[in-house]
Amino acid sequence: MAGAEVPDIVIGRLPIYLRALTLLAEAGQEFTSSQELGQILSIGSAQIRKDLSHFGEFGKQGTGYEVSYLRDQISRILHVDRDWSLALVGFGDLGQAIAHYGGFSSKGFHITAVFDADPEVVGQSFGDGAVRHVDTLKEVVSDMRIRMAIVAVPAAAAQDVTDMLIEADVKAILNYAPITLSVPSHVHVQYIDPVAHLQKMTYYLA
Amino acid sequence: MAGAEVPDIVIGRLPIYLRALTLLAEAGQEFTSSQELGQILSIGSAQIRKDLSHFGEFGKQGTGYEVSYLRDQISRILHVDRDWSLALVGFGDLGQAIAHYGGFSSKGFHITAVFDADPEVVGQSFGDGAVRHVDTLKEVVSDMRIRMAIVAVPAAAAQDVTDMLIEADVKAILNYAPITLSVPSHVHVQYIDPVAHLQKMTYYLA
DNA sequence: TAGATTGTTAATCGATTAACAATC
DNA sequence: TAGATTGTTAATCGATTAACAATC
Structure with missing residues (x-):
């Protein structure tokens, strides 16, 4: 059935x-x-x-x-019998670790655009591209028809970045920032929060 | 109540x-x-x-x-009104990113012992210590009375490492390896699997 | 007091599990 | 055939939600 x-x-x-x-x-x-x-x-x-x-x-x-x-x-x-393009927002320590992590592309998830707000970081190279300024996010993500994104910015910036992604028509977000994002119901969000996992376990430790 | x-x-x-x-x-x-x-x-x-x-x-x-x-x-x-000591197993790309991530210690979770199997990696410094050989895991973790651990080794090694941690009396494990760990019921496990989150979301993308 | 919001009860809703006929 | 294991039904179990008396 x-x-x-x-x-x-x-x-x-x-x-x-x-x-x-x-x-x-x-x-x-x-x-x-x-x-x-x-x-x-x-x-x-x-x-x-x-x-x-x-x-x-x-x-x-x-x-x-x-x-x-x-x-x-x-x-x-x-739908993982095909490749997917992802945008990565945030190229600090966490973002760089994510960009460097081999586990995504081996499963068909390719980071094809990276954004950051820091002028020091913009222009740095990653994989085969260069980090773009977050001001160009909407245009670039729209043009590239990217539909999934990874958010790896500080909590204070995460909602703003999310709003931009939604404007760019992104439909699925993997959020590493420790904050609940507000999104319309047609947008999917998943959260990665290692600290929350640890805090859940300490409950059971006397 | x-x-x-x-x-x-x-x-x-x-x-x-x-x-x-x-x-x-x-x-x-x-x-x-x-x-x-x-x-x-x-x-x-x-x-x-x-x-x-x-x-x-x-x-x-x-x-x-x-x-x-x-x-x-x-x-x-x-029980997060106190500090917790953690062991980190695996000091590859992922392990280093975890060790370097500031989000743990700011919430009271301190990585106080790091282990790896690679002789090239053993001895490298992290924070205020040096990476130890995984063969010393049981003794060191027992002696330091560490009760939580982070597993960041390849999937093929994760169960072995887990068994060692359990022998060392670790009671809670945060597992980054993409494999379900087999543990006795008094040991708690939480999983971090970004790829699984992405794969869940692609289901909803036409 | 009048308005707001708690803690709790009871109803609803949904997920897990056990059991088994079907059948390879 | 005999044994094994599926797909599905129905029962159980547990979680969410709505409603409201209590009360700050």
Whole structure:
């Protein structure tokens, strides 16, 4: 059964399934089951089958799932069977670390434009380009038809930058600034906040 | 009403509340309400009141919450009214960026021991110490009584490193490696996976 | 006092889980 | 065939939300 409205929380688990399947495929394993995946991911097997059932039927009774087939199907569902261009805003310590990190482009996410407000930083080179002034953001991002962005500026600047990105028609933002962004409902935001994760865990430490 | 078992999902929202309250306090605001907080955080006001009610009564009818008082109470609840020592495992690009990032220590999380497996990297200096060989992890972390750790090694090494940390009696792990860790139930794990966040958002981009 | 906002209850909503017929 | 595992249903469980008496 495909169709209707798939819960957001289910979508959030698909990348995790994809990660595990990619690992299994790299290890040369041909078949797997919801039970094995569940064990790898510390998730119930019923949940995995239920999640997948939102998108179709991918397995066979008795034998389970073909690893590479299911991997490819989930890639397709998530639209990661293609490359994506990203804008990066903020080229301080954090922004540079992000730009330098190999994990994005190996998964098809390419940072093709970088912006900063500091005149000292503007013009510095990254990958195959140069850091642009944030004043040019709207025009450049619009012209390049970039639809995803990473925000790595101080909290105080994050909302302003976000407003510019939205004006440039960006539809998805990965926000590293420790602040909740206000965006229209058609814009998606995800948050990276390591400190919040640590603070959550210290609750459980006596 | 305090006591019983507070849902994990509620604990996860406390750092977000704390962040907003800290911001309000810095802006010099003396009082706030669940409605105002809800607006700032794009959360329902009833949820905020319900969440807080797990821990006690912090507000006053008619006037709401005193910002600095509520901030301090949440800090106390989360155990972030003290400093915490962390071990960092992995001093590659990512590990160095983490070690260099100022956002941890400004919130009371101090990286006091760093480990790596590469002989080229061992001995390099960071902050006020030097990178140690991962073979010394168990002894050093035990001796220093470190109870939280950050894992920033390649996926293939993450489970081994985790096992060592658990042997050293670490109770909370912030994992940057793109792999689900297997840990006993008394050990807490949080995951940072920017690629998974991006992959979740591309689902919604046609 | 009148207005505002809390803490809490009860209703709603949604997600997880167990169980099993279907079938490879 | 016998054993294994799917996809799905129905039950359970838990979280969110609306409403409101209490009260500052």
